[in-house]
Amino acid sequence: MTVLVTGGAGYIGSHTVLALAEAGESVVVIDNLSTGFSSFVPEGVPLFIGDCSDENLVDGVISQHGIDSIIHLAGSVVVPESVRDPLLYYRNNTMTTRSLLNAAVRRGVGRFVFSSTAAVYGDPEQVPVPETARTRPNSPYGTSKLMAEIMLHDVAAAHDLNYVVLRYFNVAGADPLARIGLATVGATHLMKIAMEVATGQRAKIDVYGTDYPTPDGTCIRDFIHVTDLAQAHRAALAYLCGGGGSVTLNCGYGRGYSVLETIEAVRRVSGRAIAVQYGPRRPGDIMAMVADASRMHTLLDWTPHYANLDAIAAHALAWEEKLFRERNSDARELASA
Structure with missing residues (x-):
């Protein structure tokens, strides 16, 4: 078996490629490097720089x-x-998926794992959210992913193709050995921003909305460690290889943390002050999103190893400190050249 991973030099992609390569799978990557890094692709894994559309x-x-x-x-x-x-x-999420599926069908590729999002649910009617919940996204991001899911469902019905849709909840953390992590400049992930404040790269973190009907007034999210998520991709592929039928699965731990609880975890792990600035609600944000991940546990051979907010924060901090040191070292070398 040889697996093509699109976006395999990016944050989640590089962790997934690493998990596959360490399991002995043959892997190939296509990435346009708009947010990815060629150095994140393991040695020996072919990287084609280009767009999967x-x-x-x-x-x-x-x-x-x-x-x-x-x-x-x-x-x-x-x-x-x-x-x-x-x-x-x-264009990037819906039309690109259409082009990729067209090539896959033409070439007879029979297994497809799709990176989707809990944003397809919009503001859920029940929490934790099951896969059977009504899909009504409240952002173009969620809608673009849902449209791709619908295309995938229809293509699989018409052709010899089985799929697993993985609906991510909030992905955070980094490789426990700090080999790779989230390195995109200007990333908007909550924990990434908090880590940049903790390491002195930002002055503050903005909290959008403190008047939600939640215990502390801020949004609630279900965080999943990026390494556990990478292993979920490997397990999804093994499920399809074992003859599993097409299915949609939530990827989370089933435990929600508020924005303020997440910032407090970063304070606790880093031992540093985190300056917070409060602002109004932000368009497209969802109040509370926690996964019912029981279907994934039932169908996949998958056991999470880092289902703890402090562990996620600790690995994110170790990566951020390493990244900060490397960037400062590069800047000093350029200044002295």
Whole structure:
């Protein structure tokens, strides 16, 4: 089996590629490096720099490497940006998936794992949220992913293709050995921003909305460690290889933390003050999102190892400190050159 991972040099993609490679799987990556880093792709894993909407590129990679499975992670993920520029998200998330599926069907690829999001649910009617919950996204990001899910469902019904849709809740943390992590400049992830404040790279963290009907007035999120999520992709692929049928699965731990609880965890782990600035609610944000992940536990051979907010924060901090040291070292070398 050879697996094509789109977006495999990005945050979640690179952890997924690492998990597959360490398990002895044959992996190939396509990434345009808009938010990814070639250095994050393990040695020996072929990297094709380009866009997975380029069907000629995808055709060539599938043919050259005998691809029989695709894990599709490439896409755009920032909710406020999607509100400002919805067409960007319909292009990067929906149209790109359509092009990739077209190439996959043409080349007879039979297994497809799709990176989706809990944002497809919008503001859920019940928490924890099951996969059977009504989908009514309140941002173009969520809608663009839901449209891709619908396409995948229809393509699988018409062709010899089985899929697993993984609906991520909030992904955080970094490789426990600090080999890779979230390195995108200007990333909008809550814990990433808090870590940048803790390491002196930002002055403060903005909290959007303190008047939600939650215990402390801030939004609630279900965080999943990126390494556990990477292993969920590997387990999803093994499920399909074992003859499993198409299915949609939530990826979370089933435990919610508020924005303020998350910031407090960063304070606790780092031992540093985190300056907070409070502001109004932000368009597209969801009040509370916690996964009912029982279906994933039932169907996949998957056991989380880092289902603890402090562990997630500790690994994120170790990575952020390493990244900060490396960037400062590079800046000093440039200044002295």
